[in-house]
Amino acid sequence: MRAILYGLLFLVAAGIGYVAFDWYAKVGSGEAYGGAFQLVDQKGQPISEKEFRAQPSAVFFGFTHCPEICPTTLFELDGWLKQLGPEGENIRAFFVSVDPERDTPEIMDQYVSNVSQRITGVTGDPAKVAAMTKSFNIYSRKVETGGGEYTMDHTASVLLLEKGGAFAGTIAYGENGQTAVAKLKRLATGS
Template sequence: MKPSTCRRALLGLFALVAIAVLGACQREPQPEWRLTDVSGHLPDLDFRLTDDNGKPVTGADFKGKVVLMYFGYTHCPDVCPLTLTQLHVILDRLGAPADRVRILFVSVDPARDTPAIMHDYVNAFDKRAVGLVGSNAEVEALAKRYRSAFTREPDRGDGNYEVSHSSAIYIFDGQGKARLLATPSAAQDDIVHDLHLLTSMEAQP
């Protein structure tokens, strides 16, 4: 075989190998999520709020953790305590990987939910839960960022009122990317399954 012919053959072989490798990469199996996959459809975890210890925090402070973010308030009569109870059970079922998970409970009732009140509230459900508070404008901007919504009912004159709010659970990976969306009615098995996948992905080098 002539040298030029040999070179062309080698180049052709390299091209075939490159195509095969590229095809293998493209066929790499994707995670079989059971929850709603929102990858690329919602923005990264990004906020500037105050945690339940009175410390300023941002989304970047939770890098390396899988985050479950939920909007609610401590005076909520039903869905908030039920959701936090369910998340506690889910993290207990998750086992050791739950150490790489944080629950972020964002108050939509800044007038009544101080850091101290939030601290007692979230810790009553799970030690891996963090209460977050901010001004009306900050909370409204964050809710809008993730297409959540809430409406405060009129004060009845005694300081008591309810806040109607969305109940979605936003799940972010360790890089702060929005990955999944769940609801309080989602099966615990499905949430545990997907958290196992996410935490195992974060554990890989």
């Protein structure tokens, strides 16, 4: 009986190890992270994965009706980029809506422009946004709150992508500001 238990534990540990290795191999491979997409920016202009790959990028997925996490993250991201000054001028920042049904380009423009001139809002056809978020391994789900209203559950980390689109890490919601600035500095300098 004990041998069977040890055998099962070994198989579970090996399976977890394989999954972790496979994930790390994909994100640490130097290949562009996420799939191709065709959406629009907050001005209604076409935007694709090429924009995420042209320069180092900080990408946050959220929605304009978010009560706390999204406005806080956008405000902090803008502040961190300002702290970097000229050293971080090559970093592009994006706010991708996980609620494109409500987040039209006009709404995104008003929302993002109130927070930052450095961050570009991204939205589009709901099916295309869903495919894009899935390709970036972003969790999002509509949660009914009653009376025809809803909120969105979603991944609350900022993705960091190197020039070329390779995964460079994340900044977690609530992460220490000095740590976040240090991560953005490494992203900007490529080190």
